[in-house]
Amino acid sequence: MTVQGESAEHQWVDDHAGPVVRPYAVTGGRARPVTGTFDLISLVTATRKDVSPEIGIGPEHLAIVGLCQRMQSVAEIAAHLDLPVGTVRVLLGDLVARNLVQIREPQSTLGIPDHSIFEAVINGLRAL
Amino acid sequence: MDYGHSERPSGAAALPTAIKILVAGGFGVGKTTMVGAVSETRPLRTEEVLTESGVGIDDLSGVETKQTTTVAMDFGRITISDDLVLYLFGTPGQDRFWFVWDELALGAIGAVVLADTRRLADCFPSIDYFEGRGTPFLVAVNCFEGARQYRLDEVQAALNLDPEVPVLLCDARNRESAKEVLITLVEHAMKVRDARRRAE
Numbered sequence: 001m002t003v004q005g006e007s008a009e010h011q012w013v014d015d016h017a018g019p020v021v022r023p024y025a026v027t028g029g030r031a032r033p034v035t036g037t038f039d040l041i042s043l044v045t046a047t048r049k050d051v052s053p054e055i056g057i058g059p060e061h062l063a064i065v066g067l068c069q070r071m072q073s074v075a076e077i078a079a080h081l082d083l084p085v086g087t088v089r090v091l092l093g094d095l096v097a098r099n100l101v102q103i104r105e106p107q108s109t110l111g112i113p114d115h116s117i118f119e120a121v122i123n124g125l126r127a128l
Numbered sequence: 129m130d131y132g133h134s135e136r137p138s139g140a141a142a143l144p145t146a147i148k149i150l151v152a153g154g155f156g157v158g159k160t161t162m163v164g165a166v167s168e169t170r171p172l173r174t175e176e177v178l179t180e181s182g183v184g185i186d187d188l189s190g191v192e193t194k195q196t197t198t199v200a201m202d203f204g205r206i207t208i209s210d211d212l213v214l215y216l217f218g219t220p221g222q223d224r225f226w227f228v229w230d231e232l233a234l235g236a237i238g239a240v241v242l243a244d245t246r247r248l249a250d251c252f253p254s255i256d257y258f259e260g261r262g263t264p265f266l267v268a269v270n271c272f273e274g275a276r277q278y279r280l281d282e283v284q285a286a287l288n289l290d291p292e293v294p295v296l297l298c299d300a301r302n303r304e305s306a307k308e309v310l311i312t313l314v315e316h317a318m319k320v321r322d323a324r325r326r327a328e
């Protein structure tokens with residue numbers, strides 16, 4: 001994969017960069033998302049069928065929108081795109097800032113006053 | 129009774145949502161095997177990049193010189209319904225990467241600690257961790273061939289477990305067995321939660 005839009009401050013990302021360094025090229029050297037925290041199991045759904053290329057939107061962003069036509073967790077996106085979770089979080093921040101994806105944060109089961117989720121999980125497992 | 133810590137008014141959970149269960153235990157005890165046995169796809173793998181000290185990278189300055197290490201996590205998905213998804217995460221090596229453990233354990237319903245009776249002590253760090261955090265857990269003894277069979281109460285005593293903690297035998301390769309372990313865990317987690325609410 002080629003790295004696009006490289007600016008002077010991350011020229012150290014060159015052809016010899018190892019697999020650890022490459023993801024930073026994907027995010028333009030950013031380690032933190034512009035918005036959001038993104039739990040591993042936050043569920044991501046695309047808000048549109050497709051997105052036309054625009055400035056600041058790279059092939060990985062487009063790949064996430066494609067994947068998230070079906071609801072996916074942050075962990076699944078990272079696994080399918082073969083990118084570290086931290087990198088995916090940065091990309092998701094960009095997409096949220098543009099309203100291209102919707103995020104559903106996981107529920108804390110402590111905050112849920114009844115047993116509905118536990119019972120649904122038990123019944124769902126029995127039915128497997 | 130205090131429902132004050134509920135961030136939501138009351139009533140059913142706002143769905144869709146995802147929940148997670150962890151599968152922990154010593155090296156090679158069958159974590160990935162169990163995740164694969166019950167998940168709807170073969171285990172997926174995701175990675176986090178950490179600095180050598182085991183914390184997440186949050187500052188890129190000098191990342192090109194900082195020693196980094198990659199932690200891999202295996203996980204699987206079980207779609208319970210259109211709006212409820214269960215994820216199973218195998219935890220990475222027990223003696224490092226606590227940063228990743230904390231992230232995984234946050235909000236988890238509970239944890240399965242897999243044990244191998246030939247090297248029971250290997251699961252101590254996992255047990256200590258979940259006890260310390262208050263994460264509901266059970267111990268599932270993975271029955272490898274050639275391992276001497278112990279009675280469950282012997283295992284319970286050897287691990288010095290609270291009598292409430294379920295201990296059961298399993299075969300991590302077997303879907304029905306893995307399902308039973310997970311159902312027992314969710315039932316246990318529900319009891320732990322109720323007991324804590326009563327104590328409030």
Ligand SMILES: Nc1nc2c(ncn2[C@@H]2O[C@H](COP(=O)(O)OP(=O)(O)OP(=O)(O)O)[C@@H](O)[C@H]2O)c(=O)[nH]1
Pocket residue numbers: 154155156157158159160161162218270271272273298299300301
């Ligand atoms: N006989 C037998 N073999 C098993 C069982 N469970 C796992 N194995 C085998 O044990 C080996 C290790 O299993 P894994 O599932 O990779 O163990 P793990 O805990 O994920 O290992 P690490 O992630 O490396 O710590 C594999 O070769 C499995 O096929 C079991 O119940 N019985």
Ligand SMILES: [Mg+2]
Pocket residue numbers: 159160161202218
């Ligand atoms: Mg494994």
